[in-house]
Amino acid sequence: MTRTITLSLDINDRRYDVEVEPRVTLLDALRDHVGLTGTKKGCDQGQCGACTCHVDGKRVLSCLMLAAQAEGHVITTIEGLAPEAGALHPVQAAFMENDAFQCGYCTPGQIMSAVACIREGHAGSDEEIREYMSGNLCRCGAYNNIVAAVRQAAEMADA
Structure with a gap:
């Protein structure tokens, strides 16, 4: 019998109650339990950055963080970055204007890291x-x- 825990995760200004195994990563909780698939699973080893999201405003590799560690913290994914529905965050707009993607798979993680970098x-x-x-x-x-x-x-x- 697999043991599960119930977590309340604050993601993109919304609370999600999820039931997961204790070893589930934040990445898998986001994608498989909450349905936010913008955060990508690349290497699943913390080496590629595709899974970058923000926890309390700091960038984290969600494949290396357990979902249970994120409880009680503010999580922001690429889906929650824009200030309002239909609008683009300035970094998203700059990525489009500069053609800063090709296949697009790494783009959500790149954008989340760029926001934190700035x-x-x-x-x-x-x-x-x-x-x-x-x-x-x-x-x-x-x-x-x-x-x-x-x-x-x-x-x-800066302007």
């Missing part, structure tokens, strides 16, 4: 952006456009 004050130069975005891999190689998008969004935030 918020943390690490977008002062292209080199700094590359360093602080280095945990997010893009198999298509859209790095130059990603850096340009982060730079543009950071400049907009």
Whole structure:
């Protein structure tokens, strides 16, 4: 018999009560139990960044965090990033304007990391952006456009 626990998770300004096994990751809880599939499962080992979301405003690799660890914290996924339905977050808009994606699989994690990179004050130069975005891999190689998008969004935030 598999033991389960009931968690109350605050995700994108909404509370979700989920029943999961204690070993379920935040990533699997988001995708399989809540139905928020924007957060992607890439390597499932914390190496690619596709699963990046925010917990209490800080970026985390949701494949390495247990769902139980997220209870009582504020979780933001790519679905909750935009200020209102139908609108784009400035980083999302910058990604579109700079064609900062090809296949798009890594894009949600890239955007979530970019938002944190800017918020943390690490977008002062292209080199700094590359360093602080280095945990997010893009198999298509859209790095130059990603850096340009982060730079543009950071400049907009400063204005």
